[in-house]
Amino acid sequence: MEFFPIFLNLKNRKVLVVGGGDVACRKVDLLLRANADITVISPQLHPHLSRLAADQQLTYIKQKYDESCVIGFHQIWATTNDPKLNHQVFSDAEAEGIWTNVVDDPHHCHFITPSMIDRTPIQVAISSGGASPVLVRFIREKLETLLPQNLSLLAEFSGKQRERIKQHFKTVDERRKFWERFFRLPAVEQANNTVSLELAFTLLLSEPETQTNHLYLIETGLDPEMLTLKALRLMQQSDFVLYPEGSNDIFVDLCRRDADREPYTPEALQDKVRALLNEGLRVCVLAPKASHPETLISLAQEIKGLYIPCL
């Protein structure tokens, strides 16, 4: 991992933008959305930035950059049309231990800008670590079409119910299961206002789930793209993942990140599955296509489990 992904709280943080042209406009607009305390240093200023300065949304210092400018800032964006100057900003900032981004210049970046989908409070940030910004834009455009339009509404609503749901369900596990059922409700998927969400929420609270344990038998192939959507969804819902000894691979990575995971041998599998189901867990067994097909088939027959073949 070349770059570590994080989400920064820049509220009221002092951020310096060196240069006041087109690129500075784009960066300032983003930083304003994060409520940063923005200063722009530049001999000339784009009319858009002049308006923001007049509106007191940023501090404008009309001067050429010099090394004293970096002092007191938490973060710096170098956006001038002079690459040598941008590199100087980078090294001055580095000497002061201040994180800097030189636009379009990954070798002079302590951090890089991801492609973003902003459905506040949901944020999706995509990066190629500098390898291909255009590919990153393509991925964003694809994701934009996949992500439901009511995502902000759902996130805001569920954020507000967290205390209420804690009163109702005492364990993290119960709460997680409730939310998974809630987000899968057709009424929730289609909701476009808080009233319909509240209705679905109250209704679901009054009908608790009776069966908690489930067994998902997921056949895997060579190519993770050949998994069905259903297989992926169930892999994401499992509490415990069992994978064949020696195959801790991409399919295991695609399962829910905080699910427990353990290797299995075909001989010990059935007992292990029974024990986990007795604990009330949702168990996912991964089995490569063609290896030990009889193991899965006999499991599916003997213990009631959902068998999802791979394409």
Ligand SMILES: C[C@@]1(CC(=O)O)C2=NC(=C\c3[nH]c(c(CCC(=O)O)c3CC(=O)O)Cc3[nH]c(c(CC(=O)O)c3CCC(=O)O)/C=C3\N/C(=C\2)[C@@H](CCC(=O)O)[C@]3(C)CC(=O)O)/[C@H]1CCC(=O)O
């Ligand atoms: C995500 C996004 C955010 C943003 O900039 O806001 C972004 N670049 C975007 C688009 C884009 N940038 C460029 C093109 C023209 C096509 C092309 O030339 O390839 C297009 C495509 C377009 O506009 O469609 C030119 C370019 N960019 C960089 C270089 C230098 C190099 O690659 O070596 C060059 C060549 C300059 C030259 O040749 O002179 C470098 C960087 N650009 C990054 C971010 C960082 C790595 C992100 C990552 O990979 O994770 C990084 C490392 C540093 C940084 O700037 O933070 C935004 C997509 C937003 C969106 O639409 O969703």
Ligand SMILES: NC(=O)c1ccc[n+]([C@@H]2O[C@H](COP(=O)([O-])OP(=O)(O)OC[C@H]3O[C@@H](n4cnc5c(N)ncnc54)[C@H](O)[C@@H]3O)[C@@H](O)[C@H]2O)c1
């Ligand atoms: N415009 C784009 O969409 C775009 C896209 C990708 C990359 N770039 C690159 O990003 C850089 C900036 O592009 P731009 O379009 O914003 O340029 P621009 O010419 O619009 O702005 C450059 C700004 O830098 C300021 N500046 C110059 N010398 C300075 C100094 N000594 N101290 C402080 N500020 C100084 C200027 O006053 C001006 O406001 C360029 O290198 C460009 O090639 C631009």
